[in-house]
Amino acid sequence: MKYTVLRIDEDIDYGCEERDENQPVMAVVTLRDEEGMEITLRQEDQMLYQREIKEGDEVILDEEKKLQKVPDENWTETCTSRTVDIPKFTAMMEVVKEGKDIDWICPFCGGKVGLISSENGKTTIGCGSCDMRIQLETN
Template sequence: MQYKVIRIEENMDFGCEERQPGERLMSVVILEREDGREISLKHDDERLYERDINEGDIVTLDENREIWKVQP
């Protein structure tokens, strides 16, 4: 299934504590399914940059819920 990236936000939910040293920065990614429903998931922010995933892109999810950009 393909999804459209609606929004990417920095995950600021660390509970009572701040992000720990060495802990990876996570983003909350809001995706729109083909049927119009939205889903959200946390994803490693560095991987989003490595894969050049931005708002408006069309992506897929693999079996590990990793996001991959669909190449035009």
């Protein structure tokens, strides 16, 4: 699911104690989803700077529940620059080819990835929210 960043505030609530020196500085991020609902999340402040996330940006939650910007139209470039766990990816694709559900979030838009079609010896796997598609030959 896509969100719009409404606010980014420094998280200064550490209760009665100071922040542990080994604990990262956190930010409280207020988001609005596509249906207009607002949520707040705690995210590492440095990660927000590294990913250049600021108020007004469209973001998604990645596989680790961290914010990332919504990729632009050239999402394939983003895809080729990622490190992929090939055995894990292959195992997930085999499960989908068998028609079973998987718990895989699209790395591009945050949608749910699953089986799109399976016909004429070809299985198409893709995201239900964007145009990401993978076509596999059925054995």
